[in-house]
Amino acid sequence: GAGVSQTPSNKVTEKGKYVELRCDPISGHTALYWYRQSLGQGPEFLIYFQGTGAADDSGLPNDRFFAVRPEGSVSTLKIQRTERGDSAVYLCASSLAGGLQETQYFGPGTRLLVL
Amino acid sequence: AQSVTQLDSQVPVFEEAPVELRCNYSSSVSVYLFWYVQYPNQGLQLLLKYLSGSTLVESINGFEAEFNKSQTSFHLRKPSVHISDTAEYFCAVSFFSSNTGKLIFGQGTTLQVKP
Numbered sequence: 001g002a003g004v005s006q007t008p009s010n011k012v013t014e015k016g017k018y019v020e021l022r023c024d025p026i027s028g029h030t031a032l033y034w035y036r037q038s039l040g041q042g043p044e045f046l047i048y049f050q051g052t053g054a055a056d057d058s059g060l061p062n063d064r065f066f067a068v069r070p071e072g073s074v075s076t077l078k079i080q081r082t083e084r085g086d087s088a089v090y091l092c093a094s095s096l097a098g099g100l101q102e103t104q105y106f107g108p109g110t111r112l113l114v115l
Numbered sequence: 116a117q118s119v120t121q122l123d124s125q126v127p128v129f130e131e132a133p134v135e136l137r138c139n140y141s142s143s144v145s146v147y148l149f150w151y152v153q154y155p156n157q158g159l160q161l162l163l164k165y166l167s168g169s170t171l172v173e174s175i176n177g178f179e180a181e182f183n184k185s186q187t188s189f190h191l192r193k194p195s196v197h198i199s200d201t202a203e204y205f206c207a208v209s210f211f212s213s214n215t216g217k218l219i220f221g222q223g224t225t226l227q228v229k230p
Contacts (some may be wrong), residue, residue, distance in 0.1 A: 001193070004158075013137045022164045031216060035218075040222070040223075042119075042207075042220030042221050042222050043205070043218070044206050045218065045219070048215050048216070048217050049214075056215045056217060059217070091158075091159070093159075096218055098215060099216055100147055100209040100211065100213070100215070100216050101209070102216055103124040103149075104161075104216065104218065106151075107158060108157075
């Protein structure tokens with residue numbers, strides 16, 4: 001079956017603009033995660049969805065970042081008033097039920113560049 | 116604080132030589148341990164994981180990792196590397212205290228296999 005997909009693959013925007021990043025998880029996976037990977041670093045947790053609800057948003061850096069998953073499948077990460085420091089690769093992952101022991105399946109990422 | 120440290124940012128090695136990629140974590144609670152690999156121009160994928168039982172776990176392509184609770188380590192080893200093993204390797208941990216499957220990643224180690 002299809003893996004996790006993310007669109008767009010690349011996004012270039014100007015400082016202060018609004019962006020939306022989309023994640024389509026593996027069909028049937030109830031758990032969805034967003035991570036951010038800065039250059040030379042490992043992925044950093046942002047937010048976790050179980051179904052439609054955000055069960056853990058402790059990794060969101062500030063209130064400019066917001067994510068939704070209205071129907072329990074596709075998720076959108078929204079960044080308002082982008083800053084140059086937001087430039088990074090944004091990764092989405094899904095797992096079957098969100099258990100601590102489960103394998104997370106990652107998408108290819110969206111590379112965001114804020115000029 | 117809970118953290119994951121990969122002690123080597125880059126490991127150059129010749130083909131057919133052995134290699135060890137080091138990973139240490141800091142936690143006062145039980146953990147599950149993962150190694151993910153990112154091949155050039157590909158997404159993150161699971162290499163192997165430790166959940167319970169035997170402290171030595173193996174992957175299908177010859178890598179193995181050993182969980183050492185007293186040293187809070189989960190080093191990755193391979194007795195003879197191939198050119199195709201060139202990739203970025205990430206150690207990741209899920210902590211029982213989090214109640215979610217979010218992963219804490221190390222900074223990554225670039226394995227560069229030379230002919």
